[in-house]
Amino acid sequence: MNAEKIKNAKNFDELLDMKYGKIGTDIRDAQEEKAQYFVISEMLKEARKEANVTQEQLAVKVGTKKSFISRLENGKCDIQLSTLYRIFEFGLGKRVNLLFG
Secondary structure, eight states: OOHHHHHHOOSHHHHHHHHHOSTTSHHHHHHHHHHHHHHHHHHHHHHHHHTTOOHHHHHHHHTSOHHHHHHHHTTOSOOOHHHHHHIIIIISOOOOOOOOO
16 A cells, blocks of 8 residues: 555545455455454453453353453454353343344
């Protein structure tokens, strides 16, 4: 990306298009997936800290290992929807709502 193009970008989506390509390209799709994992991992960390629960305590509550919770919080592994639901609902007492758009 050259500086002139960056300066002329009208919005963040244009910057993403310049750096990673248009939505639907392999590179952009991979980056979008990484971004979603990051968002989920940050939400999990924040909710766990708000609940004043350690990774170890959360793991015990939902029947998994601390290392799995750590990998989730660092965006290092995939998660099934049922597991995500169990962690937030039963482990942290948070309601889960999904929005597909």
